[in-house]
Amino acid sequence: MTTELDMSYFDIEGYQPQWLSGRRAITATHGRRLQALVGCHLNRAWLIWDRDADEWFADGPILLDFDGEQVELNHQKFADLSITWNTIDPVGQATWSNGDDNDPEIHTFHLSWRHDTRPELTALEGRQLQAVELIQWADGSIAEGMVAVSFVFPDDRVTISNGMDENLLEFGAPPPGYRSHKLDN
Secondary structure, X not given: OOOOOOOOHHHOOOOOOOEEOOHHHHHHHHHHHHHOOOOOEEEEEEEEEEOOOOEEOOOOOEEEEEOOEEEEEEEEOOOEXXXXXXXXXXXXXXXXXXXXXXXXXXXXXXXXXXXXXXXXHXXXXXXXXXXXXXXXXXXXOOOOOOEEEEEEOOOOEEEEEEOOOOEEEEEOOOOOOEEEEEOOO
C-alpha cells in the first residue's frame, strides 16, 4: 500500500515540497538563506522538460544553483510557494516517467531535467546575484497576496511567480500590480 509519504512529487527523486503562503511565512522560513545567496554566481538553472510535448513542464520545481547552493522553487494553487534547498539531483535523474504507460485512464509524463531551454535564463548563468526580492501581487484579484521570488542581476532579473497553479518565469522589471519587498540581513 502506497501512502502519501511514500510518493514523491511527479516522481522527482528526493523532492518533498514544503508549501507556504504569505510573505511573512516565506520570509521567516527562507529569508536569511535567500539573502545569503547575494554575491554568489548563478552556475546553472534547471527546468523540467516534457519530452513528449517538447516543452517546459511548468508544474515542476525550478532549480537555481548559486555557487553550489541550490534553491528549488515551485508554485501551486493561487498562493502556495515551496522553497527547498539542495534536495534534487538533476544530473542523477536525467530522465523519468510519471504516470502509468499501461493505463489509458492515466496521463503519463516523460520528463527530463534541462538547463538549455530558455535563452533568457541561460544568459544569466555566470552572473553575480545583486539582490533577492519577495514581490507580492496586490491588485485586488483572486491572486491577491501571491508571493513571487525575484533574483536581481546586474542587467536583468528573473522572477519566479505563480502562473495560476504552475510556475511562471518573468524577465525584466516586474509588471505593475506587484509590491516589492527587499530581503535585508
